[in-house]
Amino acid sequence: MSALADKVIFLTGGAAGIGKACALAYLRAGAKVAVMDKDEDALKDLENEISRQLLCAISGSVTSGEEVKAALEKTVATFGKIDVIHNNAGIANPSKPLDQTTDEEWDNLFDINLKSVLRTTRYGIGHLKKTKGCILNTSSMVGGIGQENHAAYVATKGGMSALTKAMALDYAPFGVRVNAVCPAGVWTPMLRKWSAEQPDRAGIEQYLDNIHALGYCPEGDVIADVAVFLISDAARFVTGCVMPVSGGAELGYKK
Structure with missing residues (x-):
């Protein structure tokens, strides 16, 4: 049997980059996936790649509680339940030290990267309690080891990793697991644009x-x-784990 057979996954920021890679992997593993993303063109491209019976594409912003709530409700209306919420939406800009970061830039990073988890959990935890499902957060290695000129972003990812552990304790009594993945560098359209x-x-x-x-x-x-x-059920006894998927970057840069 496929690893995610009969699972329904709600994924934010899933139309490109790491999110899209996850959406495609989930589908290959037998899941049905609802992708919420504010990039409508990227969503359309994703729809063109995937069967409409397996994908529910939802245009919306994770900065809006009402849009998050509506997206979760549409997922349940389409697929009948939610087994997994994957909080992947995020931004990395601006690239600045703390004293040069404006209040607006700080607030925007926290609103998208961290407060979005509050919104998806607030409106989605009831569904996960019914299915004894799980939550996965996309964090980053920089939340643990730091990164120059990205103070606000680092703060959001450090918060994401700590929040993952707190959530794991809060929802364990309901059989709901909460974990995080921590990449270092990953080639995404955003990173390729920046490097170019x-x-x-x-x-x-x-x-x-x-x-x-x-x-x-x-x-x-x-x-x-x-x-x-x-x-997956293979990780049924794993919760509160902040998993490095970083090629050993946290062990120390080679150069």
Whole structure:
């Protein structure tokens, strides 16, 4: 039997990058997936790749409680239940130290990266209690080891990792598991665009390879494979885990 047979997954930020890799991996593993994303063009592209019977594409922003609530309700109306909520939506900009970060930039990062988890949990936990499902959060290694010129982003990901553990304790009595995946560098459209804009593109690509002890910056599929495991019944006794999927980056940069 497929690892995620009969599972229904609600995934935020799933139309591109790591989110899209996860959506495709979930579908290959037998799940049905509802993807909420504010990028309507990327959502349409995803719909064109996938059977409408297996995918529910929902345009909306995780910064709106009403839109999150409506998206969760549409998922249940379409597929009958929710087994998994994967909180993947996030942004990394601006690239600044703390004293140069504006209040608006700080608030926007926290609203998208962290408060979105409050919204999906507030409106989705009742569904997960019914199915004894689970929550997966996309965090980042920088939340534990830091990153220069990304203070607000690092703060959101450190908060995401800590929040994962608190949520695991709160919802364990209901049979609901909560875990996180922690990538380091991953080639996504956003990262490729950023690297192409750098003066020394070759040097940047070498740097991104070098921060991983295994020697290369991966594609999103390596994150997706671990995500499939963490939301599957194979991980039924795993909760509160903040799982590095980082090629050993947390062990120390090679250069």
